[in-house]
Amino acid sequence: DTEVTQTPKHLVMGMTNKKSLKCEQHMGHRAMYWYKQKAKKPPELMFVYSYEKLSINESVPSRFSPECPNSSLLNLHLHALQPEDSALYLCASSQPPGGSGAYNEQFFGPGTRLTVL
Amino acid sequence: DQQVKQNSPSLSVQEGRISILNCDYTNSMFDYFLWYKKYPAEGPTFLISISSIKDKNEDGRFTVFLNKSAKHLSLHIVPSQPGDSAVYFCAASDDGGSQGNLIFGKGTKLSVKP
Numbered sequence: 476d477t478e479v480t481q482t483p484k485h486l487v488m489g490m491t492n493k494k495s496l497k498c499e500q501h502m503g504h505r506a507m508y509w510y511k512q513k514a515k516k517p518p519e520l521m522f523v524y525s526y527e528k529l530s531i532n533e534s535v536p537s538r539f540s541p542e543c544p545n546s547s548l549l550n551l552h553l554h555a556l557q558p559e560d561s562a563l564y565l566c567a568s569s570q571p572p573g574g575s576g577a578y579n580e581q582f583f584g585p586g587t588r589l590t591v592l
Numbered sequence: 593d594q595q596v597k598q599n600s601p602s603l604s605v606q607e608g609r610i611s612i613l614n615c616d617y618t619n620s621m622f623d624y625f626l627w628y629k630k631y632p633a634e635g636p637t638f639l640i641s642i643s644s645i646k647d648k649n650e651d652g653r654f655t656v657f658l659n660k661s662a663k664h665l666s667l668h669i670v671p672s673q674p675g676d677s678a679v680y681f682c683a684a685s686d687d688g689g690s691q692g693n694l695i696f697g698k699g700t701k702l703s704v705k706p
Contacts, residue, residue: 479635517596517681517696518636531693565635580626581694583635 479584481566487590496587498549498566507549510565518565525571556591563588595619596684598697605704611669613700615682622684627667630679672704
């Protein structure tokens with residue numbers, strides 16, 4: 476299985492809602508990532524988990540709350556979002572960075588298209 | 593301030609010809625570079641990479657060239673096929689892979705015409 480899956484594919488939520496994005500991989504990767512991609516912009520890193528521990532938080536507002544319950548799952552909990560948070564949210568996974576001395580390429584999921592009304 | 597720049601938002605090439613996608617960077621600490629391909633409604637797919645200790649890496653129809661003095665890399669696709677039509681992202685890492693932080697360019701949309 477060389478796939479990263481993300482659910483849901485599309486999500487529409489109001490500014491007062493609480494929702495969660497889910498990401499799953501079964502490649503044995505121990506690093507997982509959340510990226511945000513706005514239209515006509517490059518993906519921007521939000522969070523990195525390495526061995527289920529948060530290793531990078533790129534100054535993301537607290538209305539985004541990541542969670543890594545185990546090595547295969549990565550969640551992104553959303554609360555009190557703003558319309559400008561509407562974007563494609565991409566999950567990726569890789570072998571832990573720096574493990575073998577070689578760079579480990581990241582495998583991306585298809586993304587969740589989020590619209591905040 | 594963009595550290596990874598893809599100055600051509602789009603490129604159109606005839607099937608069978610060479611496609612050349614360019615990428616410039618400003619951070620001299622970048623030590624690993626990757627190209628990703630993205631189809632609509634899908635996540636980016638890893639294509640090919642190159643370490644800063646090399647100047648060329650080849651994989652089938654895809655070759656990446658790195659010119660460190662010019663802070664420039666390019667992706668060559670030969671021969672181009674209609675299925676190569678996608679958005680191509682250049683990405684770079686400045687941490688030797690220790691953190692997994694990738695910085696992406698804005699992408700170039702490649703259209704290969706039959």
